[in-house]
Amino acid sequence: MMLNTNKNILIVGLGLMGGSYAMGFKKLGFKISAIARRQETIDYAIENNIIDEGFTGPDPEVLGKADIIVFGLYPQIFIDWIKDNQQHFKKGALLTDVTGVKGSVVYEVQSALRDDVEFIAAHPMAGKEVYGVENADDRIFHGANYIVTPTSKNTPEAIEDCLEIGRLLGFANVSVLTPEKHDEMIGFVSQLTHCIAVTLMNCCDDENLKNYTGDSFRDLTRIARINDKMWSELFIMNKPALLHQMHRFEDQFDRLKAALLNGDEQTMREMMQISTTRRALFDKK
Amino acid sequence: MMLNTNKNILIVGLGLMGGSYAMGFKKLGFKISAIARRQETIDYAIENNIIDEGFTGPDPEVLGKADIIVFGLYPQIFIDWIKDNQQHFKKGALLTDVTGVKGSVVYEVQSALRDDVEFIAAHPMAGKEVYGVENADDRIFHGANYIVTPTSKNTPEAIEDCLEIGRLLGFANVSVLTPEKHDEMIGFVSQLTHCIAVTLMNCCDDENLKNYTGDSFRDLTRIARINDKMWSELFIMNKPALLHQMHRFEDQFDRLKAALLNGDEQTMREMMQISTTRRALFDKK
Numbered sequence: 001m002m003l004n005t006n007k008n009i010l011i012v013g014l015g016l017m018g019g020s021y022a023m024g025f026k027k028l029g030f031k032i033s034a035i036a037r038r039q040e041t042i043d044y045a046i047e048n049n050i051i052d053e054g055f056t057g058p059d060p061e062v063l064g065k066a067d068i069i070v071f072g073l074y075p076q077i078f079i080d081w082i083k084d085n086q087q088h089f090k091k092g093a094l095l096t097d098v099t100g101v102k103g104s105v106v107y108e109v110q111s112a113l114r115d116d117v118e119f120i121a122a123h124p125m126a127g128k129e130v131y132g133v134e135n136a137d138d139r140i141f142h143g144a145n146y147i148v149t150p151t152s153k154n155t156p157e158a159i160e161d162c163l164e165i166g167r168l169l170g171f172a173n174v175s176v177l178t179p180e181k182h183d184e185m186i187g188f189v190s191q192l193t194h195c196i197a198v199t200l201m202n203c204c205d206d207e208n209l210k211n212y213t214g215d216s217f218r219d220l221t222r223i224a225r226i227n228d229k230m231w232s233e234l235f236i237m238n239k240p241a242l243l244h245q246m247h248r249f250e251d252q253f254d255r256l257k258a259a260l261l262n263g264d265e266q267t268m269r270e271m272m273q274i275s276t277t278r279r280a281l282f283d284k285k
Numbered sequence: 286m287m288l289n290t291n292k293n294i295l296i297v298g299l300g301l302m303g304g305s306y307a308m309g310f311k312k313l314g315f316k317i318s319a320i321a322r323r324q325e326t327i328d329y330a331i332e333n334n335i336i337d338e339g340f341t342g343p344d345p346e347v348l349g350k351a352d353i354i355v356f357g358l359y360p361q362i363f364i365d366w367i368k369d370n371q372q373h374f375k376k377g378a379l380l381t382d383v384t385g386v387k388g389s390v391v392y393e394v395q396s397a398l399r400d401d402v403e404f405i406a407a408h409p410m411a412g413k414e415v416y417g418v419e420n421a422d423d424r425i426f427h428g429a430n431y432i433v434t435p436t437s438k439n440t441p442e443a444i445e446d447c448l449e450i451g452r453l454l455g456f457a458n459v460s461v462l463t464p465e466k467h468d469e470m471i472g473f474v475s476q477l478t479h480c481i482a483v484t485l486m487n488c489c490d491d492e493n494l495k496n497y498t499g500d501s502f503r504d505l506t507r508i509a510r511i512n513d514k515m516w517s518e519l520f521i522m523n524k525p526a527l528l529h530q531m532h533r534f535e536d537q538f539d540r541l542k543a544a545l546l547n548g549d550e551q552t553m554r555e556m557m558q559i560s561t562t563r564r565a566l567f568d569k570k
Contacts, residue, residue, distance in 0.1 A: 125499035173496050189502040199537045201560035210567050211458050212430055214410035217474040219504045224564040228557035232550045246542050252484045257531050265517045272513035275486035279509040282495050
């Protein structure tokens with residue numbers, strides 16, 4: 001497949017992420033169809049030039065003409081949706097997703113899928129603390145990372161097309177990881193950090209705290225505003241990798257705590273020097 | 286005392302914080318003297334209109350005419366400096382500081398101090414990850430919190446003057462706490478968060494991590510670039526309160542970890558709902 005604007009793109013699930021994909025593709029000149037549960041979502045998206053047409057159910061005709069289908073649904077819903085509706089897909093269609101956990105999704109979808117369509121998983125590492133198509137904004141992709149997680153079932157062409165989707169949408173960095181390596185990494189940089197933010201907010205119920213707070217606390221808890229249904233599902237889907245990361249974090253946290261307890265300034269300073277050096281690599285260019 | 290521009294203000298220690306105080310006061314029309322170790326610091330500050338005059342040592346004449354002295358030094362240096370030089374202070378002078386820990390500073394300074402000058406502690410909760418007068422910027426105070434921590438030795442007038450300093454410098458919120466309550470609170474919102482950021486960066490030495498990182502990880506580790514000398518000193522000065530906060534954090538973290546381990550989605554979602562509700566209070570207006 002070549003990603004040109006003759007291709008029909010269908011977005012299934014028109015929330016923040018699906019809406020932002022639609023917006024980005026539409027600006028590039030693609031014709032965008034979408035499926036969303038609520039008619040109001042579709043009306044909003046059409047009025048705001050985010051999509052060209054929308055449907056509240058899996059219309060066979062719409063599914064049958066889509067060359068590229070992007071799933072912006074919750075993980076379990078998305079797997080079931082594919083199983084229920086795949087008979088309508090166009091032969092040769094390319095399916096991709098935005099799910100934050102891969103190992104427990106990719107293999108299940110690929111093994112259930114018809115042989116003449118291809119599912120290639122991707123994780124756009126962008127987001128906001130708000131939801132819904134009303135907050136869709138393709139600019140969240142700019143400067144962000146995008147990861148494709150192919151398996152042995154994927155073709156080189158699909159991998160390249162999926163990377164190209166990331167580039168077209170304006171991601172700063174597109175890369176390829178195995179589903180397993182992706183989940184290990186995401187357990188650390190995304191899920192563990194959300195665990196920490198949620199934990200911090202559960203430590204203290206003093207409503208006056210906001211008057212004594214500096215930017216540090218605000219930074220560490222920005223992501224504590226969290227979609228509890230989605231994130232608890234993602235945590236459970238990635239349970240072994242996330243538990244491993246939580247243990248690793250606790251080991252290092254205990255090392256710092258022991259150093260403080262023992263007045264071991266040297267160890268504290270060494271850990272701070274390491275963190276300072278490593279963190280310098282992470283500033284956005 | 287009334288805070289009008291006839292008062293001579295002396296800044297001791299012309300780093301990021303001392304420099305930002307100087308800059309803010311100077312814009313208000315005060316005449317600013319400063320003491321810094323290096324002549325280049327003074328030259329830079331004069332050339333950039335941050336101070337009016339500067340000295341590399343505790344010039345008795347300068348100390349003798351200062352109505353307000355702001356200490357922007359490291360905690361232990363600052364305590365020794367006051368003990369060594371207090372004989373030169375002007376009768377009735379008001380001394381204040383910017384130190385991030387209070388209990389282990391305030392009582393020691395006040396008990397060592399001459400009876401005819403007054404030390405009233407304050408904590409401007411603002412900062413950057415960079416240092417030095419070259420990065421001074423009084424706009425870091427805007428939108429930030431400022432806390433005065435008086436003891437029974439302080440007069441109502443000094444408390445009011447110290448609050449007024451915070452208001453004049455443009456802090457969004459000025460408040461009063463006991464040194465003990467301040468240290469408990471700062472152990473939570475500031476020191477614990479720095480511990481977490483440092484710990485996170487010590488968990489992983491994969492240099493490719495930056496290609497797979499979203500904003501969450503960047504947010505939680507921004508403060509991992511840390512002045513190791515200053516922060517290890519601050520941690521040790523606030524050891525009991527910080528250890529207490531580290532234990533509280535671990536208790537909640539373990540609760541979340543156990544919920545994940547047991548597949549207890551209900552507890553995870555409750556913790557996330559609490560964090561979402563509480564965090565909503567913390568956005569800057």
